[in-house]
Amino acid sequence: MASKKKVSASVEPVQGYVEGVAKSLVDRIYGPNGLPWGTRLTELEDVILAVRQTLTEEMLKQALQRQAQTNSDRPEPYRGCPGCQGPVEPRPDPEPRNVQTRxxxxxxxxPNEYCRKCRQAFFPSEQESGD
Ligand SMILES: [Zn+2]
Structure with a gap:
């Protein structure tokens, strides 16, 4: 897992952009005067939570889908079976993944792969074998 320092360093270059997106979202959702008078704070929270969920799930999908598309070019340490480090066979079609994250x-x-020795199919993005 990435350390907090490492995470901050990768977010720092886009900090200004994210702040601009937040400003733009408030403009688009509420207009130039911001939150309408009489709106409850919990309503604002609900809108923000919905936006945050969309952003989160889209980032997860984009990052993981793009990584999966470079599967055949992945570096050597990630090429073997996660169980025995032995050779694996690619399977023809990618499979839908659905993972609950934090x-x-x-x-x-x-795309998933198969190890004949372990008799296990696995996804290269996972450290542990499974099916
Ligand atoms: Zn194996």
Whole structure:
């Protein structure tokens, strides 16, 4: 898992962009005067939670789907079977993945592979074998 320092360093370059997106979202959702008078704070919270969920799930999907598309070019340490490090056979079609993460549901398509020795199919993005 990435350390907090490492995470901050990867987010820092886009911090200004994210702040601009937040400003733009408030403009688009509420207009130039912001939250209409009389709106309850819980209503604002609900809108923000919905936006956050969309952003989160789209980022999960984009990051994982793009990684899956580079499957055949993955570096050497990630090429073997996660169980025995032996050779694996690619399977023809990507399969839909659906994983519950700490920040929401991740959905993407990923090619899986098979190890004859372990008699296990697995997804290259996972450290542990499974099916
Ligand atoms: Zn194996």
């Amino acid at each position: 920040v929401g549901e991740a959905e993407w398509d990923e």
